[in-house]
Amino acid sequence: MSLFPDVVSKNASSIISPPLPDSLPEFDSPLRLGILASGSGSNMEAIAQAIQSGWLQAQIQVVIYNNPQAHVAQRAQQWDIPSMLLNHRHFASREALDEQIIQTLQAYEVDWVIMAGWMRRVTEVLIGAFPRRVLNIHPSLLPSFPGIRAVEQALQAGAKVAGCTVHYVELEVDSGPIVMQAAVPVLPGDTPETLQARIQQQEHRIYPVAIALAATVPPK
Known part of the structure; x- marks a missing residue:
């Protein structure tokens, strides 16, 4: 079940998405996010804007991308966010890629892994390193x-x-609990x-x- 179920009117052309809260929870320290992206990075930028506005108490520690042509790298540079290319074609297996992703995330002291258009299936290696802290x-x-x-x-x-x-990300694609x-x-x-x-x-x-x-x- 979703925490904010959608409200659908009798007219299918006017569907009301859940209203956004007036404020978000505050934490003892900002959430340290690591973004995984393969494409344009528009969701990464939306998160960065929410942080800049003070609405989301977090910090993007690093952006990891697997596609050398991904525009997310340019967006990260514009936001002065460190980024790293981990081209999946250069790894012998999905597990080997995930091992390098983990090393990078840990080097940047990431708490939460945020998949934002990440077009690669992750393995138990990554999920196990960040239990219940990987979102898609x-x-x-x-x-x-x-x-x-x-x-x-x-x-x-x-x-x-x-x-x-x-x-939440689980081993089966798009199967984890809905937030x-x-x-x-x-x-x-x-x-x-x-x-x-x-x-x-x-x-x-x-x-x-x-x-x-x-x-x-x-x-x-």
């Missing part, structure tokens, strides 16, 4: 449409509602690009909140 955001209302191309899956299935989910969700309508004529853009707006809204909630309320 997925562009569907899980448990519907797990895995790759979730937006395309929703359109092909004729879904009337789509959205995004922040969840928070937000919904958007699927509109007539939607393409994967138009629907993805609306979903991404909600991702940017809820991910900072979900991080604070995860650090406050242990998963069931």
Whole structure:
């Protein structure tokens, strides 16, 4: 169950995502985040903006990316956040990559691992090193449409509602306990690009909140 279940009106074209709280929990010290990303880094930037505004009490210690062309590296530089390329093609196994990720995260004293468009399956190596401290955001209302191309899956299935989910990472893809969700309508004529853009707006809204909630309320 989500901590903030979505509210859907009788009119499917006006779906209300969960209202954001007026404030987020405060901690004894800022949460130390390590971001894993493979693409543009827009969720990383949304988290950085929430931190800069004082809304989320956290600090991004490092950004790790696996794609040499990933724009997240430029975003990290603009925010003066350390970044490191760990190209998965240079590792003999997923476990070997995760071992290097762990070493990097530990070197930067990371508490929470935040997967923000990380397009690699993680192993028990990483999950075990940060038990219940690895979060992911997925562009569907899980448990519907797990895995790759979730937006395309929703359109092909004729879904009337789509959205995004922040969840704890477990070994099975997109299966961990849900922290928070937000919904958007699927509109007539939607393409994967138009629907993805609306979903991404909600991702940017809820991910900072979900991080604070995860650090406050242990998963069931």
